[in-house]
Amino acid sequence: MTAPFIPVNTPLLDGNEADYVAECIRTGWISSEGPFIKRFEQAMAAAAGRRHGIAVTNGSVGLDIAVHALGLETGSEVIIPTFTIISCAAALVRAGLVPVGVDCDPATWNMTAAGVEAAVTPRTRAIMLVHIYGLPVDLDPILALARKHDLKVIEDAAEMHGQTYRGAPCGSFGDVSTFSFYPNKHVTTGEGGMILTDDDALAARLQSYRNLCFQPQQRFVHEELGWNARMTNLQAALGVAQVERLPRTVEIKRRIGRLYDEHLAGLNRIRRPLPRTSYADNIYWVYGVVLNEDVPFDAKEAMRRLGERGIGTRPFFWCMHEQPVLRRMGLMLNESHPNAEYIARRGFYLPSGLALTDGEIARSAEALEEILA
Numbered sequence: 001m002t003a004p005f006i007p008v009n010t011p012l013l014d015g016n017e018a019d020y021v022a023e024c025i026r027t028g029w030i031s032s033e034g035p036f037i038k039r040f041e042q043a044m045a046a047a048a049g050r051r052h053g054i055a056v057t058n059g060s061v062g063l064d065i066a067v068h069a070l071g072l073e074t075g076s077e078v079i080i081p082t083f084t085i086i087s088c089a090a091a092l093v094r095a096g097l098v099p100v101g102v103d104c105d106p107a108t109w110n111m112t113a114a115g116v117e118a119a120v121t122p123r124t125r126a127i128m129l130v131h132i133y134g135l136p137v138d139l140d141p142i143l144a145l146a147r148k149h150d151l152k153v154i155e156d157a158a159e160m161h162g163q164t165y166r167g168a169p170c171g172s173f174g175d176v177s178t179f180s181f182y183p184n185k186h187v188t189t190g191e192g193g194m195i196l197t198d199d200d201a202l203a204a205r206l207q208s209y210r211n212l213c214f215q216p217q218q219r220f221v222h223e224e225l226g227w228n229a230r231m232t233n234l235q236a237a238l239g240v241a242q243v244e245r246l247p248r249t250v251e252i253k254r255r256i257g258r259l260y261d262e263h264l265a266g267l268n269r270i271r272r273p274l275p276r277t278s279y280a281d282n283i284y285w286v287y288g289v290v291l292n293e294d295v296p297f298d299a300k301e302a303m304r305r306l307g308e309r310g311i312g313t314r315p316f317f318w319c320m321h322e323q324p325v326l327r328r329m330g331l332m333l334n335e336s337h338p339n340a341e342y343i344a345r346r347g348f349y350l351p352s353g354l355a356l357t358d359g360e361i362a363r364s365a366e367a368l369e370e371i372l373a
Contacts, residue, residue: 006364008312009184012252012354013238015245020237034233036240041194043243044179044187048157048171050196052203055231055239056210059158059180062193063091065227066176069205070152072097076125078154081111082319082332083340084130088156089320092128093329100124101321103337107274109133109288109347113141120145126152129174132317133349134257134273134282136165139173146174154178158193159285161186162250166279171196176206181235184353186249186285187242189235250283252354256361257284260350263365269295269372286349288316290342295372299348305371306350311364316347 024030037055045053056062072078074096080088082101089099102115109132116127127146129137146153153174157163160170161179171177176199179185181192195206208214213226242249257273264272271290275282291302303313320326321335322344350364 003310003363005310006312006351006356006360007353008314008349008351009353010355011183011188012249013241016241017238020241021234024234024237029233032230032232034236036233036236037231040231040236040239040243043240044171044194045196047162047243047246048169048177048179048196050172050177051198051200052196052206054195054203054206054210055236056193056195056227056229057231058191059156059178059182059193060087060090061227061229062178062180062195063087063154063156064094065206065209065229066154066178066195067091067095067097069202069209070126070154070175072125072152075123077121077123078126078128079116079119079124080128080320081130081132081340082321082335082337083109083111083132083317083344084156084320085158085317086320086323086325088128088130089323089326089331093326093331097125098123099320099326099331101319101332101335101337104132104340104343106339106343107271108135108138108277109343110135110137111142113138113145116142116145120149120151124149124151126154128154128156130156130158131160131163131170133159133286133288134163134284135277136160136163136170136280138277138279139165140279143173159185160283162246163283164280175199176202181239181242184286186253186283186354187239187246189231189239189242192231192235192239249354253284253352254281256352256356257282257287259358259361260287260365263362264289264368267369267372268292270368284352286314286352288347288349289368290316291346291372295346298345302368302371303348306364306367309367309370311367312351313348316344316349318344
């Protein structure tokens with residue numbers, strides 16, 4: 001009998017999710033006007049140590065609105081990690097800004113202060129920090145560079161729910177921060193996102209942009225163009241329940257990471273995630289592996305072989321400086337980032353969802369060992 005397929009992610013919805021969603025349906029508050037919206041915004045802001053939370057439809061549009069609200073001059077350069085999701089570069093391009101990529105550290109997979117410093121030019125106006133996969137960016141030296149050069153800081157904490165940097169919550173750094181609530185995140189609302197800031201005036205702009213720039217005096221007279229990016233009360237109800245269980249979620253994720261480490265400790269043909277650095281313990285948003293040079297095939301082939309064994313996987317991000325859509329725009333043409341290029345081709349992640357069982361972890365690790373034998 002064939003063993004069941006193990007998906008790369010299955011969320012865990014075993015708290016108050018069903019009760020809170022039922023309350024929305026019972027009361028009729030299903031739109032963006034319902035009471036769970038404010039509760040969710042306040043809960044996420046509190047979890048990240050922020051004054052304001054603005055709920056939106058997804059993390060990508062959160063980046064769009066956050067970048068737009070900063071009001072950076074058209075043509076300004078913004079430094080980003082090349083090893084990230086397209087949403088980061090897309091938000092800049094849509095705002096008329098120029099993304100400038102930096103390479104990642106081969107061990108943490110995050111952008112480095114040395115890379116950022118080398119990329120600063122007289123046209124640089126901001127840095128977009130993106131925490132990758134489980135460990136945060138080493139923030140202190142990069143934030144120091146931002147202060148030195150008077151640069152805005154956008155923090156993409158989409159994968160860092162419950163993570164900290166030197167004890168301070170991820171999502172609490174920079175001028176504005178964003179989260180995503182896609183089903184594979186530690187807090188999920190199915191789809192959804194959140195923008196956070198401590199700046200009262202910026203928060204007011206973000207709230208207006210999120211809601212089509214309606215004006216309280218005359219609703220349908222518009223001074224600016226905004227987005228219809230409102231989260232529904234149904235989604236926010238899920239989010240409130242998910243934030244309630246966030247400490248337990250972090251424990252589960254770290255246990256998944258430890259179990260994979262134990263099963264794969266003797267496999268010397270891969271690089272496993274760092275369990276910790278001097279500034280953070282890994283939160284294992286996903287359990288990523290990178291094939292060593294002696295493996296005679298790439299991540300795509302490894303994923304195909306694992307799929308044949310019933311193991312779900314997902315590739316690592318593809319580098320921004322190698323994205324066809326950006327290159328056709330004449331962006332990031334002369335950049336070379338060997339660390340990111342290597343892990344993009346040789347990296348992928350194993351099943352990492354919160355509902356993963358010990359047996360599924362063992363089976364996934366065994367399958368990986370088989371294809372690399």
